[in-house]
Amino acid sequence: MIGITDIEAAAERIAGHVVRTPTLPSPGLSGLLGVPVTVKLELLQRTGSFKARGAAAKLLSLGEAERAAGVVAVSGGNHGIAVAVMAAALDVKATVVMPRSAPARAIEIAEEAGASVRLTDGMGSAFSLVNDLRDEGLTLVHPFDDPVVIAGQGTVGLEFARDADELTDVLVSVGGGGLISGVATALRALRPQVRIWGVETEGAEAMAEALKAGGPVPVEVSSISTTLSAPAVAPLTYEHVAALVGEVLVVPDREAVRGCLELAEHAKVWTEPAAGCLLPAARRVVERVGPDARLGLVVCGGNASAVDMASWVERFGLR
Incomplete structure (x- = not known):
C-alpha cells in the first residue's frame, strides 16, 4: 500500500502540470442536504477530471x-x-x-x-x-492498478485535507478504485477522524462486489456511467479500500443522473453521472450519521455532453 510520503512526492512531481482545484463550501448543496457541504471541484482539473x-x-x-x-x-x-x-x-x-x-x-x-x-x-x-x-x-499507464497512478490521484485528498474546514464524512466515486485509494490514504494520514464512503452505480459495482467476495471478482458492466465501469478492481485498490474505507454505497443510474441535475441547479456545476451519484449517496449518509454530519464531496469529473445529459433525462423520465 502507498503512504502519505508517496502522495507528497507525487504532488511535488506534478506541480505545474495540473491545477490545484478549488475546495469550497457549497451553500446550495448545504441547503439541499440540510448539513454543511464542502466540495472539491476536480471537474475543473485539466481534461475535466482528476485523471x-x-x-x-x-x-x-x-x-x-x-x-x-x-x-x-x-x-x-x-x-x-x-x-x-x-x-x-x-x-x-x-x-x-x-x-x-x-x-x-x-x-x-x-x-x-x-x-x-x-x-x-x-x-x-x-x-x-x-x-x-x-x-x-x-x-x-493503467487507470488504477499502479501505485504511481494512485499516488497521483491521492493528491486530490492531500489538497482536500489541507484546504477544507471541519469534515466528518467524505464521499468519493469508485470505478477501479484508484481515486478513492489515494484519497483515503491522504485523509487517513491527515484527517484520521473522517469517515470515508465510496460510491458506485448499479451495473458498475466492481468494488462493492469485491468487498462482498473478499477480493476482486469480475462483474458485468451495464451502467451508463462508463467512467466508473471497470470490469474488476485490482488487488492493489481492493487492499486500500478494504483497509481504509468504511463502506461502498451503490446507487441506481437514474439517481446518478438526477444528482447531476441537482448539482447543476444547487451547486452551479456541470457534472457527469460518476459525480452525480454522490448526491443520492450523500442523502443516505446524512440519514445514517445524523444532523451533525459535515460532508465533503470529491466532484470527480464533468465530461458529459449536453446531448448525453438530454438523452439520460429522457430515458429516465426526469423532465
Missing part, C-alpha cells in the same frame, strides 16, 4: 526508453482523455483503447490530442487489447 493527476505522475516517472517506446492506456473515457492530453504535453506518443460505448466526445478529444485511439466492443476486450499492446513494447 490528469495520475496520468501526469506516471508519465513524469518514465525513463527515456519508456518515453521513446510510447505508452498505452485503457479507458471508459476520462483516463483516455487525460493520458492523451498529458502525453501530448510531455511529447510522449500515446495509444488509447476505449470501448465503443465510451462518450463520443472523449474519443474525439483523445484523437485531437494526437493519440492513436483503438475501439473495442467492451471493457473486457479493451483490457485484453491493452495487454497485447504492452507485450509489443508499449508502457502501460
Whole structure:
C-alpha cells in the first residue's frame, strides 16, 4: 500500500502540470442536504477530471526508453482523455483503447490530442487489447492498478485535507478504485477522524462486489456511467479500500443522473453521472450519521455532453 510520503512526492512531481482545484463550501448543496457541504471541484482539473493527476505522475516517472517506446492506456473515457492530453504535453506518443460505448466526445478529444485511439466492443476486450499492446513494447499507464497512478490521484485528498474546514464524512466515486485509494490514504494520514464512503452505480459495482467476495471478482458492466465501469478492481485498490474505507454505497443510474441535475441547479456545476451519484449517496449518509454530519464531496469529473445529459433525462423520465 502507498503512504502519505508517496502522495507528497507525487504532488511535488506534478506541480505545474495540473491545477490545484478549488475546495469550497457549497451553500446550495448545504441547503439541499440540510448539513454543511464542502466540495472539491476536480471537474475543473485539466481534461475535466482528476485523471490528469495520475496520468501526469506516471508519465513524469518514465525513463527515456519508456518515453521513446510510447505508452498505452485503457479507458471508459476520462483516463483516455487525460493520458492523451498529458502525453501530448510531455511529447510522449500515446495509444488509447476505449470501448465503443465510451462518450463520443472523449474519443474525439483523445484523437485531437494526437493519440492513436483503438475501439473495442467492451471493457473486457479493451483490457485484453491493452495487454497485447504492452507485450509489443508499449508502457502501460493503467487507470488504477499502479501505485504511481494512485499516488497521483491521492493528491486530490492531500489538497482536500489541507484546504477544507471541519469534515466528518467524505464521499468519493469508485470505478477501479484508484481515486478513492489515494484519497483515503491522504485523509487517513491527515484527517484520521473522517469517515470515508465510496460510491458506485448499479451495473458498475466492481468494488462493492469485491468487498462482498473478499477480493476482486469480475462483474458485468451495464451502467451508463462508463467512467466508473471497470470490469474488476485490482488487488492493489481492493487492499486500500478494504483497509481504509468504511463502506461502498451503490446507487441506481437514474439517481446518478438526477444528482447531476441537482448539482447543476444547487451547486452551479456541470457534472457527469460518476459525480452525480454522490448526491443520492450523500442523502443516505446524512440519514445514517445524523444532523451533525459535515460532508465533503470529491466532484470527480464533468465530461458529459449536453446531448448525453438530454438523452439520460429522457430515458429516465426526469423532465
